[in-house]
Amino acid sequence: MQLNELSQVESSLQRCGYITERKTAMSVYLSMQLNKPLLIEGPAGVGKTEIAKVMSQSLDARLIRLQCYEGLDVSHAIYEWNYQRQLLHLKMEEGSDKSIEERESNIFSDHFLLKRPLLEAILQERPTVLLIDEVDRADEAFESFLLEILSEWQISIPEIGTIKANTIPSVVLTSNSIRELSEALRRRCLYLWIDYPDFEKEIAIIKRKVPGINEKLAQQITLFMQEVRKMKLEKIPGIAETMDWARALAALHLSCLDKSAVEDTLGIVLKDWQDIRHTTDSLSELLEKVGVTSKLDT
Amino acid sequence: MSADYIKRKTTLTENIISFCRYLRGHGFSVDPTMQADALYALTLIRINSWDELRIVLKSTLPKNQKQVVAFDKLFEDYWKALNQAVDAKIKNKPSDKTKQQPKWPPGNKPSFDTLKNWLSGNIGKEQQETAFYSAQANLSQKDFSSFTDDELWELRKLIRKIAKSIVNRKMRRFVTTHEHKKMDLRKIFRNNLKRGGEVLDLYYKKHKETDLNLVILCDVSKSMELYSRFLIQFLYAFQHVYSRIETFVFSTILYHVSAQLSNKNFERSLQSLTNEVSHWAGGTKIGKSLHTFVSDYAPHFLNRKTTVVIVSDGWDTGDISLLKESMAHIYRSSGKVIWLNPLAGAPDFQPDTEGMKCSLPFIDILAPIHNIDSLKKLPGYLLNTRRKKRAWVLSPHRTGRDQGIRN
Structure with a gap:
């Protein structure tokens, strides 16, 4: 499928269930039009990887994924x-x-x-989306190697010779900024920063991903998440946690939040014991901000 | 400076190009390719509003989060100033904003970079890479001494992340071994190919281990007080993630504080630390403290695989010859000596305190530690740079290359 207009990209992201702002659609559109890799940075769990998946879905292209890690080398990447x-x-x-x-x-x-994934992506005849996930986990040496591939679209194998790309894949790189990426790599990419969603975006995502959820519950969940993210936490929950939590609460057939339900399910939202303890301590206060008054207080 | 860029041009293209120049003046690294991208992108989109234009340019010009954050304001300022200039028909009037324009952040002044390059024999040009942001005051450029409590919290998380990246480093890489572990097929094939593929020699591999032992000696005297809030976070986070580490703090006396720092609760760690260390924010006797380390602890903790990290500003009120002697001993019996000096981030820094001067010959790397950017370089210092030749016999007249700041 061809996506030649910005509006087409927007509607196709929408169709695939990816709710987003204009700037994200714009970056995706421009990266396809300019044939440039898209470098996406942002905190964990805000849907960076999801963009590549949605792109491949809406382009009807194959998704090839390279997960980076410490010590990733040529024999595992190419x-x-x-x-x-x-x-x-x-x-x-x-x-x-x-x-x-x-x-x-x-x-x-x-x-x-x-x-391996990089060679595979280059050899494809059909349009491909190449996802290079968490590129900051690999080391600098690999990054400079990547630079060469991303600009020349060819790979040389000493025993065979140079292999040129049949079709240039759409490339998405994601990074959690564990390590500062080189300026050279940044320059070759279009850059997109995705932050935690605001209230409207998050509630739209919940409604979309958990159809049939109680309106009031969705609102309270979103408010709660927005408040929780303001706290000093070791691991700030992302959208993935919000969705898991919303699904869990919807499965419990709740129509609104109450203190005991939150206490019982807090492990879905927070993944660090200190965070859980910290949040449980100030739960009443937190719920008050969300507009939930516990039965004991009333 | 920026006023020069704000001149009205007749076409959009020209205006975009001078906007790119304006961004460059504010620390963006906009190169011609990026300009071309931006202009090409504009031909693809039907621009109906300012906001549309802003989004297109924002998708193509900023290349990191700081720039993304700074972009909106710069965009607004630029076009506002441009329109004002047109309205008032005064094209070269310097705008108010010029005065507010942030200065070079400390640590990134050209003079310091020049000094750094000179001292390091002009090694890495690319080391300067992302260092140029005159954009908004951002955490990563902010001096540790001015951190608020909230920011310290963020910082602790970051330090832990950095420390973790050191622990994991290279653990998935393989090295050749004589132990019969895992067959190294690649090597077997390559090396036996010369006999037409008859496999005679076998090779084995195993996962490489991080062979890094750390000893941190941290100055907590009065002169370091501004930084000590950060330093505790630093020591605590490191102690937690990394198991082969010994931590010492000193002002006039040396304390071994690894045990105190290993408490899982930070507040409790802090408590036992203050109980133990009575000379917090006192005077400085680096020489005496290091001497204690050399005589009492060095035989246990120092070997060729040990990296010694000294965090201090080098102000010493004690015996300089004792310092020199101790530094020489530490240098001889360790693998690498890194001196982190919070003052080295200042643009006009010279290692000219008495303590610094006499220690210089015995330091492999002297680096600043005053903001997050400098902190992010720490894994590189710890892992990548190795001492080229081991100086078994100490020569105080080593070349300038070996002394001073290395990146």
């Missing part, structure tokens, strides 16, 4: 030779009268090449 197979193949050919050159060209052929 290619690796299948050594077991190569050895076996050599053994099998031992008796044959093939020349050494023939044997060599045989074992270094496509057949023995294990394609």
Whole structure:
């Protein structure tokens, strides 16, 4: 599917259930039009990775994902030779009268090449979305390697030669800013910062993802989350937590928040014991801000 | 300076280009490609309002969060100033905003960078990379001495993140080993290929271990008081994430505080720390304190794999020769010595206090630690730079390259 107009991008994001502001749609649209990678930064759980998924859905393109981690290297990101197979193949050919050159060209052929995500993305004939997730976890060396691929769209494998991209994939990079990314990488990308959602956006997401949720409950959940994020927490909950919580409370058939329900389900929202203790201590106060008065107080 | 950029041009294209120049004047690194992107993007979108224009430019020009935050105001200021200039028909009138324009943040003045480069033998040009923001006062550039309590909270989380990144570093990488662990097929294949694929030699690999032992010696004397609130957070976070670490604090006397810091509750840690350390914010006797370390602790804690981190401003009121002697010993018996000096972030910093001067020959890396940006470089200091040659015999006349600030 082609997305040639900004409005098409907006409506297609909407259709895939991704609720967002204009600026996000604009960045997605421009990154496709300008053929530039989109670098998305923001706190955990605000839907950075989701953008790539939605993009692939609405473009009807294949999503190829490269999860970065400490010590990620070429053999896990680009290619690796299948050594077991190569050895076996050599053994099998031992008796044959093939020349050494023939044997060599045989074992270094496509057949023995294990394609990792980056090579895979480049070799696709059809449109592809390449998601390079948490790029800040990989080290600087890998980042500069990535730069080369993202600007040239080719990969060189010493034994085979240079492989050029058939179609240029749409690239989405995400980062949690654990490590400052290099200026060079930033310059090559369009940059998008996604923050925690505001009230309107968050409630829209809840209603969309948890259809049939009680209106009042949705409002209270959103208010509660907005307040919780203002607190000093070790791990601030993102939209993912909001949705899990909303689903859980909806499954309990609640029509509004009450203190005991919040206490029982707080583990869905907060994932750190100190945070939970801290929040439980000031729960009455917090709920008051949300407009819930506990039965004991009344 | 910015007034020069605010001149009315006749076409949108020209105006956008001079807006890019204006952004550059405010610390954005807008290069011609980005300008071209912005202009091309404008041809794709039907612009009906200022807001539309702002969103298009905001999608193409800022390249990090700080710039995103600063962008809206700059955009507004620019067009406002432009319109004012047109209205008043005074094109070169300096706008009010010029006066408010933030100065270079401390630590990023060109003079300091020059000094740094000179001392480091002009190694990494790219090290300067993101250092240029004159944009809004932001946490990452803010001096630790002026942090509020709320910001300290954020800071502690960040320090823990940084410390964690050191712990995990390289643990997934492999190294060759003689132990029969995991077959290194790549190496087996490559090295046996010369015999036509007959496998005779076997090679093994194992996960690399982080071989970093840390000893932190932290100055908590009066002169460091402004920074000590931050330093406690720093020590606490590090002690928690990293297991092979020993922490000491000193002013006139040296204290071994690893045990106090290891309490899981920060407030309790702080409490036991204040009970234990009675000379908090006292005078400074670095020489004497380090001497205590050398005589009492060094045999247990120092070896070739140990990195010693000294956090101090180098103001010493005690015996300088004792300091020199102790530094020499620490340098000889450790793998690397890093001196973090909060004052080194100042643009006109010179390591010219007595204590600093006599310690310089025995320091591998001298670096500032005064804001978050400098803190983020710490993993690099700890992991990447290695002492090139081990100086078993101490030579006080090492070249300028070996002394001073290295990045």
